[in-house]
Amino acid sequence: MKDFLRLLSLIKSYKVYALLNFIFNLLTIVFSVFSLGMIIPFLKMIFGLDQLVNTPADLEFTQDGLLNYIYYQMSLIINEYGPDKLLVALSLLTAVSFFFKNFFRYMAMWSIAPLRNGIIRDLRNQIFSKITILPLSFFSEQRKGDIMSRASSDVQDIEWTILGTIELMFSHIITVVSFLVILWMTSYQLTLLMFALMPFTGLVISYIGKILRRESRITQKMMGGILSSFEEALSGLRIIKGFNAQRKISDRFESQNNDYNRMATSVMRRGDLSSPISEFFAMIVVSVIIWYGGRLVLSDSIGLTGENFIFFILLFSQMIPSIKAISTSYYRVQKGIASAERIFSLLDQDEVIIEKPDALTVESFNKSINYENVFFKYQDDYVLQDVSLEIRKGEMIALVGSSGAGKSTIADLLPRFYDVTEGSIKIDGKDIRDLKISHLRRLMGIVTQEAILFNDTVANNISFTSENRSMEEIIAAAKAANAHDFIMELPQGYDTVIGDRGSKLSGGQRQRLTIARALLINPAILILDEATSALDTESEKLVQDALQNLMVNRTSLVIAHRLSTIKSANRIIVLEKGRIVEEGTHNELIAKNGIYYRLSQMQNTNLSS
Numbered sequence: 001m002k003d004f005l006r007l008l009s010l011i012k013s014y015k016v017y018a019l020l021n022f023i024f025n026l027l028t029i030v031f032s033v034f035s036l037g038m039i040i041p042f043l044k045m046i047f048g049l050d051q052l053v054n055t056p057a058d059l060e061f062t063q064d065g066l067l068n069y070i071y072y073q074m075s076l077i078i079n080e081y082g083p084d085k086l087l088v089a090l091s092l093l094t095a096v097s098f099f100f101k102n103f104f105r106y107m108a109m110w111s112i113a114p115l116r117n118g119i120i121r122d123l124r125n126q127i128f129s130k131i132t133i134l135p136l137s138f139f140s141e142q143r144k145g146d147i148m149s150r151a152s153s154d155v156q157d158i159e160w161t162i163l164g165t166i167e168l169m170f171s172h173i174i175t176v177v178s179f180l181v182i183l184w185m186t187s188y189q190l191t192l193l194m195f196a197l198m199p200f201t202g203l204v205i206s207y208i209g210k211i212l213r214r215e216s217r218i219t220q221k222m223m224g225g226i227l228s229s230f231e232e233a234l235s236g237l238r239i240i241k242g243f244n245a246q247r248k249i250s251d252r253f254e255s256q257n258n259d260y261n262r263m264a265t266s267v268m269r270r271g272d273l274s275s276p277i278s279e280f281f282a283m284i285v286v287s288v289i290i291w292y293g294g295r296l297v298l299s300d301s302i303g304l305t306g307e308n309f310i311f312f313i314l315l316f317s318q319m320i321p322s323i324k325a326i327s328t329s330y331y332r333v334q335k336g337i338a339s340a341e342r343i344f345s346l347l348d349q350d351e352v353i354i355e356k357p358d359a360l361t362v363e364s365f366n367k368s369i370n371y372e373n374v375f376f377k378y379q380d381d382y383v384l385q386d387v388s389l390e391i392r393k394g395e396m397i398a399l400v401g402s403s404g405a406g407k408s409t410i411a412d413l414l415p416r417f418y419d420v421t422e423g424s425i426k427i428d429g430k431d432i433r434d435l436k437i438s439h440l441r442r443l444m445g446i447v448t449q450e451a452i453l454f455n456d457t458v459a460n461n462i463s464f465t466s467e468n469r470s471m472e473e474i475i476a477a478a479k480a481a482n483a484h485d486f487i488m489e490l491p492q493g494y495d496t497v498i499g500d501r502g503s504k505l506s507g508g509q510r511q512r513l514t515i516a517r518a519l520l521i522n523p524a525i526l527i528l529d530e531a532t533s534a535l536d537t538e539s540e541k542l543v544q545d546a547l548q549n550l551m552v553n554r555t556s557l558v559i560a561h562r563l564s565t566i567k568s569a570n571r572i573i574v575l576e577k578g579r580i581v582e583e584g585t586h587n588e589l590i591a592k593n594g595i596y597y598r599l600s601q602m603q604n605t606n607l608s609s
Helices: 002-046 063-081 083-133 136-141 144-186 188-197 199-235 237-242 246-272 274-299 306-347 407-413 437-442 458-462 471-480 484-488 507-521 537-551 586-592 595-608
Strands: 368-377 382-392 396-401 422-427 444-448 525-529 555-559 571-576 579-584
Touching: 002 083, 002 144, 002 306, 063 083, 083 144, 083 306, 144 188, 144 199, 144 306, 188 199, 188 274, 199 237, 199 246, 199 274, 199 306, 237 246, 274 306, 368 407, 382 407, 382 555, 382 579, 396 407, 396 595, 407 525, 407 555, 437 444, 444 507, 444 537, 458 471, 458 507, 471 484, 471 507, 471 537, 507 537, 525 537, 571 586, 571 595, 579 586, 579 595, 586 595
Parallel strands: 396 555, 396 571, 444 525, 525 555
Antiparallel strands: 368 382, 368 422, 571 579
């Protein structure tokens, strides 16, 4: 229930709309009760079934005092104008009452709309913000589809369940409470009987609701799996088609979808039980009340009149839709809480990479980067062990080694995508954990093996992290990255939308755009993570020339796949099983006839063969 209360706490920002909704619902009930409660006594006086009240009555705010005053005023109208005039007035009064009842009912819905949509907006903003600050390790353990499910279908569930329920409960609980007060004033004996009969209904609804909540949690996880399958299929269409695996992938998806369909059907059927169950038990209560109340009227032992008995039954029948709505809302709450649990489990994830409250600002890089006795592990086994490395300003340092040696991990620790398990990394003598994260990353430009681009224009992709840059600056960065010529050949030049992940461009073109993006921010420190390994020879030459332009007068940390691209590095660091095993220039390492030499020989052999 704490998740439901946590959701309700989001209403604080919209308390004005909540208050308006409460007031409008209260006015709706007032006019509803007035229109129902006045028709029977009015008609009885008009048709001569009740005697006229000729004794003057003062206005008193009690049930009897209010009724006596109204009866006296009606009697005056009948005596002066006749029953026909009062009948016309009653018709008009009833129409006006129902008009205001429905007007205020609409105003109640009008006032709740910004609250509902505002809370959903706030939740989506919180989820998106959380996703952008969570460490990369979180996403390596989670399926993208499940995260997308939480941000889409789970949030949508909250809109249709918990927030829709708030609207119903604001309206119908007020209605039920107000009607109960009037029913008690009409006949407390019949009201007590009603209270005695209703709890059984609540027990049945509560039991079914717990089952519904458990099944809803399962369906949301299954929806995450379905979205993951969609995401994987879209990302791997080339392989799926190339290996004729369409049938296999389709069968797997259909199996997932069928399982989800069965569970969702079960959830829907249980949810649909709420209305007929509550109405059935309510009608049992009505039947008992008719039997018991009728006996009280016939015996005339407690002064319950036939008129009050009819009014009690009429008012209780008007309360049944609200009782049904509340029971339906309870089912929806159980379903919504399952979604809320999934959303809050994401929002409550530890950020791991935490910025200290008194973090230092850093505007420039002046001397060196120092890895000091760095150990790191993702889970159980160490990926890096006792790594010590100095990178002086202006140097190009290359990292080489077999797959899994720890090259990318060393690079990822520098911008604090992860934090070291032991040891420290310092920039100009300051531990990077003591610096503001945004300032630290502002010093760096990153070009990865996979060119990360967005479904936007060429110009916007180049200036992605650089605000208020002129078109001249964007073009200059593109020229330095050997990208200007192919950009000008695109249909709209720099205004061409390049598609999802830059799908309208070749691999070399995409990579040159990422280099132009890095050039535009003019970083002091450059991290190149196998930026040319996935390219053909011609594209690699163009990209390599662009990278040379990018590395001029910058400190560069280069993860190398092809050793031929790092011969000019100031130092080459050779890694094996998370440790530095060799260090030196290209010629020095070749002369050692060690691991680097063997790697070089293997690549030369592959090239010659």
